[in-house]
Amino acid sequence: MRQSPLILHDAFAFPGGGEKVAQSLAELTGGILWTAQFNQAAFPPDFFAMRPPMDMRAREKYPDLARLSETACFWKCFAQFPRSNPPYTIFSGSLAPMAHERVTGKKILYCHTPPRILYDQRDYYLSGQPAAKRPAYKAFLWTFERAYAKAARSMDLIVSNSQNVAHRLGRYLQLDSEIVPPPVRTQDFTWLGQEDFYLSTARVDRLKRVETIVEAFLAMPDKRLVVVSGGSELERVRAMAANAPNIEVRGWVSAQDLRQLTGKCLATVYIPRDEDFGISPVESMAAGKPVIGVAEGGLLETVQEHKTGILIQASPRPEHVVQAVSAMTPELALSMRAACEARAAKFDESAFRAKMQRLIDGVLR
Numbered sequence: 319m320r321q322s323p324l325i326l327h328d329a330f331a332f333p334g335g336g337e338k339v340a341q342s343l344a345e346l347t348g349g350i351l352w353t354a355q356f357n358q359a360a361f362p363p364d365f366f367a368m369r370p371p372m373d374m375r376a377r378e379k380y381p382d383l384a385r386l387s388e389t390a391c392f393w394k395c396f397a398q399f400p401r402s403n404p405p406y407t408i409f410s411g412s413l414a415p416m417a418h419e420r421v422t423g424k425k426i427l428y429c430h431t432p433p434r435i436l437y438d439q440r441d442y443y444l445s446g447q448p449a450a451k452r453p454a455y456k457a458f459l460w461t462f463e464r465a466y467a468k469a470a471r472s473m474d475l476i477v478s479n480s481q482n483v484a485h486r487l488g489r490y491l492q493l494d495s496e497i498v499p500p501p502v503r504t505q506d507f508t509w510l511g512q513e514d515f516y517l518s519t520a521r522v523d524r525l526k527r528v529e530t531i532v533e534a535f536l537a538m539p540d541k542r543l544v545v546v547s548g549g550s551e552l553e554r555v556r557a558m559a560a561n562a563p564n565i566e567v568r569g570w571v572s573a574q575d576l577r578q579l580t581g582k583c584l585a586t587v588y589i590p591r592d593e594d595f596g597i598s599p600v601e602s603m604a605a606g607k608p609v610i611g612v613a614e615g616g617l618l619e620t621v622q623e624h625k626t627g628i629l630i631q632a633s634p635r636p637e638h639v640v641q642a643v644s645a646m647t648p649e650l651a652l653s654m655r656a657a658c659e660a661r662a663a664k665f666d667e668s669a670f671r672a673k674m675q676r677l678i679d680g681v682l683r
Contacts, residue, residue: 326399333365337361350372352372392413415473432487480594506601530639534640603621606659613631
């Protein structure tokens with residue numbers, strides 16, 4: 319009996335963009351999903367069209383290492399992946415490729431980005447470490463960088479999720495890649511009206527700059543902001559908005575609530591630091607809602623200035639967000655609806671599947 323392909327993804331902690339890619343790949347290929355850690359409670363029952371991922375329970379298996387470093391814990395888990403002989407394996411994420419020596423057959427990397435703590439954001443993350451810990455952290459990054467480069471160079475095919483990520487692979491690892499934007503279920507997002515609020519859907523961590531959005535709306539008490547999603551900076555952002563009646567910080571919401579909010583908002587605000595690709599802006603446009611974004615990273619490949627949104631300068635300050643929100647009147651937002659919907663259709667899940675199937679067929683010949 320012919321074995322199924324394998325789809326290895328770092329972790330299923332929440333239903334984000336990488337998790338949607340891994341699930342779509344499993345559905346396309348009939349592959350078996352594996353992950354270092356699976357938080358089943360965070361996923362709606364219908365997220366996995368086939369079967370949920372095989373959970374290696376990395377934290378339970380290596381509890382002492384998990385307390386020290388989740389990255390190191392997941393890395394060790396994949397390095398001890400059960401030896402397998404599938405026809406091919408697709409690796410999704412930064413740590414799943416560490417299993418490259420444990421599988422035979424063709425190896426395909428779907429690269430969301432080379433690990434940013436190793437490359438373009440290395441100094442940024444180092445600056446966040448206490449001075450006493452930096453030498454040990456640098457040593458860890460040195461080891462991680464060499465292991466990741468070895469894994470990436472072992473692949474038979476590398477697929478980047480954007481031109482931006484393909485550029486990073488070329489710059490830092492001198493590797494070529496094919497470009498296939500991630501799948502977006504555009505049919506799930508529809509225009510449901512236009513209510514008087516703006517929506518932030520970015521994960522609440524240091525690279526997404528949600529705190530800058532909140533600072534901007536603190537200066538605009540007449541404008542409403544709803545913040546959904548969670549992350550390492552969620553409690554700090556909640557504290558910032560605690561006394562602001564115009565700002566609601568909801569944390570994680572269900573997929574249904576996200577669709578409702580996106581369909582009803584006036585526009586979305588999404589200003590991450592050099593985003594890899596960014597599925598949220600495409601979901602916004604699928605609902606006919608323009609994006610107040612930032613002119614860097616993946617948003618340059620999705621949002622069309624003055625057609626489907628407003629792009630503010632790189633490294634934005636709160637006042638730049640204020641200016642864009644003020645410019646994005648209900649009338650302007652409504653005038654962009656048709657262009658937004660047409661633009662989102664170019665990134666539909668069907669396009670992703672067709673391109674990935676062609677590349678998989680090619681590497682298997």
